[in-house]
Amino acid sequence: MSIVEVKVPQLSESVAEATMLTWKKKAGEAVAVDEILIEIETDKVVLEVPAPSAGVLAEIVQPDGATVVADQLIAKIDTEGKAGAAAPAAAPAAAAAPAAAPAPAAAAAAAAGGSKADVAMPAAAKLLADNNLKTGDVAGTGKDGRVTKGDVLGAVASGAKPAAAATVATPAAKPALPQVSAPAGAPDLGERPEQRVPMSRLRARIAERLIQSQSTNAILTTFNEVNMAPVMELRKRFQDSFTKEHGVKLGFMSFFVKAAVHALKKYPVINASVDGNDILYHGYFDIGIAVGSPRGLVVPILRNADQMSFADIEKKIAEFGKKAQDGKLGIEEMTGGTFSISNGGTFGSMLSTPIINPPQSAILGVHATKDRAVVENGQIVIRPMNYLAMSYDHRIIDGREAVLGLVAMKEALEDPSRLLFDI
DSSP, X not given: OOEEEEEOOOXXXXXXXXXXXXXXXXXXXXXXXXXXXXXXXXXXXXXXXXXXXXXXXXXXXXXXXXXXXXXXXXXXXXXXXXXXXXXXXXXXXXXXXXXXXXXXXXXXXXXXXXXXXXXXXXXXXXXXXXXXXXXXXXXOOSGGGOBOHHHHHHXXXXXXXXXXXXXOOSOTTSOOOTTXXXXXXXXXXXXXXXXXXXXXXXXXXXHHHHHHHHHHSOEEEEEEEEEOHHHHHHHHHHHHHHHHHHSSXXXXXHHHHHHHHHHHHHOGGGXXXXXXXEEEOOSSOOEEEOEEETTEEEOOEETTGGGOOHHHHXXXXXXXXXXXXXXOOOGGGGSOXXXXXXXXXXXXXXXXXXXXXXXXXXXXXXOOOEEEEEEETTEXXXXXXXXXXXXXXXXXXXXXXXXXXXXXXXXXXXXXXXXXXXX
């Protein structure tokens, strides 16, 4: 017997521990080299743990839901073993998995075959569980046949049925609450179902940071409105050429990023942060872009945004969005940042007061662009208006700098040629 140990990968310096999600293999099953055995959730990202060698999963040392640290032993692979010859000690470890509700990011287990075609991406795994489906019920179109979120949504829309549907306690006459249904064998709760689900590490971390931000920062918010007609006209004029040249569409976010950098250069304190009793001014512009994901809100960073072209920004944002949906954002991609932008307009928000992302000192909230009646030169006209909101830490940013900074962003958006001449 030749044993190879499977260990927890290295975590970020700011991450002390992680949570084991769902094993994709059972003790005694064959594994291929680099095949994903389990996903481990930290408070920032989900890490995949591949098999270091081919062979048989001889023993599962740490079960689903266990708390682990970097370099901790979690399983053993027998490189000379045969499938079905599991070590006696493996069964208790696998059985130790809690019977409570599974972690949100990996609620669906792998199918019995265990091939890569039976593996669901983290976002897809949650949707599978919510709809009482298994990976075998949905055809995977992802890499190596993996089931993606789109595959599950498509299957649900087409009326896919689980192999053995779980009994739902809610009467047919009244729709069940979204993602809240009684598991099979649970007591009948009648018309008021409830489900207790533990917070994921990411959600708990988000809660911790938001409370920290509100308790340590003197947060104020300043508002302004911007006429988006010039930007919309520019996009319409160059969209086809831009897409043909760069292979990506020209969106609005690149304009907001450019306008923000333009303002931060004029008012460096908005790009600064508090460090004890000192103000730390940053000579670079790392812009965090808030992105929604199945696991919660994440904020990947555009490094040196001042040196990026419109095409660079659009490509990077598209990459961040895809990685967020697939749970593939790395820790290094979400570390740091000097200023953030949150686009609630994507979901239809008209106005909000965004919360600062520590240790940053300001954040821009962008909202939905709507046709509104405004007054120009004494006349009432219709213009596509967007309300901007910038929350700032009043400990180091005075109202003057905050207001003028937001005005600078407004002026850059209403006259994009300012970005070209840096005026």
